[in-house]
Amino acid sequence: MSVVIAFEEIINSSPSSSSSKSEKPYSFTAFLIHGLLGCRADFVDFAKSLVSSLSTDWRMVLVDLRNHGSSVDREGLSPPHDTTNAARDLANLVKSLDWAWPDVVIGHSLGGKVALQYALSCAHGDYGDSAQLPKQVWVLDSVPGKVENKSHYEEMERAFHTLQTLPSPIQSQEWLVDHLTNLGFSKFISQWISSSLKKSGEHMAFSFNIDGVIQMFESTRDSDYWSLLEEPPKGMEIVIVRSESRVTWDPDVVERLESLASKENDESRGKASVHVVPRSGHWIYKDEPERLLEVMTPRIASLVQPKL
Numbered sequence: 001m002s003v004v005i006a007f008e009e010i011i012n013s014s015p016s017s018s019s020s021k022s023e024k025p026y027s028f029t030a031f032l033i034h035g036l037l038g039c040r041a042d043f044v045d046f047a048k049s050l051v052s053s054l055s056t057d058w059r060m061v062l063v064d065l066r067n068h069g070s071s072v073d074r075e076g077l078s079p080p081h082d083t084t085n086a087a088r089d090l091a092n093l094v095k096s097l098d099w100a101w102p103d104v105v106i107g108h109s110l111g112g113k114v115a116l117q118y119a120l121s122c123a124h125g126d127y128g129d130s131a132q133l134p135k136q137v138w139v140l141d142s143v144p145g146k147v148e149n150k151s152h153y154e155e156m157e158r159a160f161h162t163l164q165t166l167p168s169p170i171q172s173q174e175w176l177v178d179h180l181t182n183l184g185f186s187k188f189i190s191q192w193i194s195s196s197l198k199k200s201g202e203h204m205a206f207s208f209n210i211d212g213v214i215q216m217f218e219s220t221r222d223s224d225y226w227s228l229l230e231e232p233p234k235g236m237e238i239v240i241v242r243s244e245s246r247v248t249w250d251p252d253v254v255e256r257l258e259s260l261a262s263k264e265n266d267e268s269r270g271k272a273s274v275h276v277v278p279r280s281g282h283w284i285y286k287d288e289p290e291r292l293l294e295v296m297t298p299r300i301a302s303l304v305q306p307k308l
Helices: 040-053 083-096 110-123 151-163 173-182 187-194 210-222 226-230 251-261 289-301
Strands: 007-011 028-033 058-063 104-108 136-140 197-200 203-206 237-242 271-276
Touching: 007 040, 028 040, 028 110, 040 058, 040 289, 058 083, 083 110, 083 210, 104 110, 110 136, 110 210, 110 226, 136 289, 151 187, 151 210, 173 187, 226 237, 226 251, 237 251, 237 289, 251 271
Parallel strands: 028 058, 028 104, 104 136, 136 237, 237 271
Antiparallel strands: 007 058, 197 203
16 A cells, blocks of 8 residues: 555535435545645635535545655655655555545645646656546646746745754744844744744654755745646646735746636637735735635536536
């Protein structure tokens, strides 16, 4: 059996369907993939809202990516720790538990690129003949192409390498914020990293594996999925949902996305679309969950065909 990453399920089942042991209380599945330094718990509130806004036919599967959350201690998640293997972990989860392939894959930030890689690998047949393409791929505030060298990403990389040299044990989140800011890192980066500290016995420990995280960060930064957006596989819709941030979204990237989204529909291929969530920060599903649900719910609900 393949190594299985940690996950949890959220199902909005009706009393009648949940009482039946012979039938699953759902017909459709969505995978939700967190971002860098995150974990599946990040998506719990939004997943509950999303599944509640849909019919009882839906199940949400929240995963902990390799090197994150409860997947940190899973043996057998071998390097390289890149988007290709992170996406393959999703396929291995499906195969190991003999699940149907997910209808929808939703990823935030790093998770967005893992979602794109998963779709690409499915299309290339990398998961075998049984693999079925997701009908929708939602990419939440993640640039689909290679990230050019910028001060924001360079600072993140330097901060991650700094974590490898930290004194042990770490006293508290407050201590780490002060330590990182004293080294010249921004308060935003310092607080974001420190928020991943969890209580471990009498001390604090990170909820991620730093060496693996660095590899995943570098892989995600350097991966490019523009070709997938330009020619989505037939039957698949790729939806980019972005914030208005100029830190993440350069004008040339925005222009390229809008150009792709404005292409006329071609029945021989899938389609790509773009949505902007006003006034949202990077964590769209936390900053503006209601606006995001307004975008996602009707589109995902459209996948459920009425039973004749």
